[in-house]
Amino acid sequence: MLSEYLPIVVLAALALAFAVASLVVSSLLRPHRPTPAKLAPYECGIEPQRLPKGERFPVKFYVLAMLFIVFDVETIFLFPWAVGFRRLGLFGLVEMVVFIGLVFVAYLYVWREGGLDWNEPVRRSGEREQVGEALRAG
Amino acid sequence: MSAQEYAFVVLALVGTVAAFRLVTARNVVHAALYLVVTLAMVGGVYLILAAEFVAWVQILIYVGAIVILFLFGLMLTKAPIGREALDNQQRGIALLVGLGVLAGLVFLIQNAFHWSDPKIQPIHVTTGALGESLFRQYVLPFEAVSFLLLAALIGAIVLSRKDERS
Numbered sequence: 001m002l003s004e005y006l007p008i009v010v011l012a013a014l015a016l017a018f019a020v021a022s023l024v025v026s027s028l029l030r031p032h033r034p035t036p037a038k039l040a041p042y043e044c045g046i047e048p049q050r051l052p053k054g055e056r057f058p059v060k061f062y063v064l065a066m067l068f069i070v071f072d073v074e075t076i077f078l079f080p081w082a083v084g085f086r087r088l089g090l091f092g093l094v095e096m097v098v099f100i101g102l103v104f105v106a107y108l109y110v111w112r113e114g115g116l117d118w119n120e121p122v123r124r125s126g127e128r129e130q131v132g133e134a135l136r137a138g
Numbered sequence: 139m140s141a142q143e144y145a146f147v148v149l150a151l152v153g154t155v156a157a158f159r160l161v162t163a164r165n166v167v168h169a170a171l172y173l174v175v176t177l178a179m180v181g182g183v184y185l186i187l188a189a190e191f192v193a194w195v196q197i198l199i200y201v202g203a204i205v206i207l208f209l210f211g212l213m214l215t216k217a218p219i220g221r222e223a224l225d226n227q228q229r230g231i232a233l234l235v236g237l238g239v240l241a242g243l244v245f246l247i248q249n250a251f252h253w254s255d256p257k258i259q260p261i262h263v264t265t266g267a268l269g270e271s272l273f274r275q276y277v278l279p280f281e282a283v284s285f286l287l288l289a290a291l292i293g294a295i296v297l298s299r300k301d302e303r304s
Contacts, residue, residue, distance in 0.1 A: 066294035080269025
């Protein structure tokens with residue numbers, strides 16, 4: 001089984017060697033005259049902007065990453081099930097339906113709570129706006 | 139030494155160096171990238187042990203998803219990202235705890251193999267056989283996983299909602 005991975009290892013080694021060789025050779029050949037503009041990160045020609053101090057990214061990113069992991073783990077279990085599907089038969093099918101059903105409940109909960117909306121959730125939006133107004137006023 | 143042992147030495151060496159850089163890196167994003175290398179090397183070790191499915195799960199879940207979660211977590215916190223140095227004052231205690239864990243693991247593993255050189259031949263388990271044992275013998279743990287996922291999802295939503303209100 002491991003010998004099947006030999007081409008991948010060879011490819012990885014060649015790719016690594018090419019990357020290292022390119023960096024070393026170019027650092028030997030190129031002229032080295034840095035300016036602040038050259039050292040700045042390249043963002044399609046636009047001046048890179050930093051987040052202001054104390055500013056945080058919205059928590060939505062984290063929720064999205066959490067959702068991704070949960071469904072990633074769910075999908076992983078489908079692989080061994082699908083490969084052994086014929087041998088597992090009806091029992092395996094019922095098992096997987098129960099499993100997916102439970103995660104589906106969680107999915108419905110997330111959907112209902114607006115975890116899948118990028119903008120503010122529609123549900124209970126009035127209450128949220130009031131809270132928002134109060135925060136802005138205070 | 140066999141080819142597997144050579145491969146293990148290379149993977150273990152790269153993984154250990156990356157793990158060391160992970161805890162000593164002063165830039166948290168660099169630390170997260172070193173974590174990618176360490177976790178990928180652990181995946182490689184699983185591959186050497188002929189646990190093909192586990193190896194690719196390690197790559198998909200840990201390298202693909204957990205590190206993304208870490209990076210998003212770093213963006214959310216006020217941890218300095220970028221050129222500011224990040225350091226804490228607990229290096230001594232951390233070193234002590236790390237050495238303690240290492241000693242405990244070495245003792246437990248050596249004890250499990252009766253302090254002799256274990257001659258282990260990796261048994262190649264196909265994904266189908268793995269699925270069969272998972273869905274035949276470990277039905278209850280498998281269904282418990284779905285409860286765990288349910289709890290994780292609801293927890294994530296509840297925590298983020300609380301965060302928005304406060």
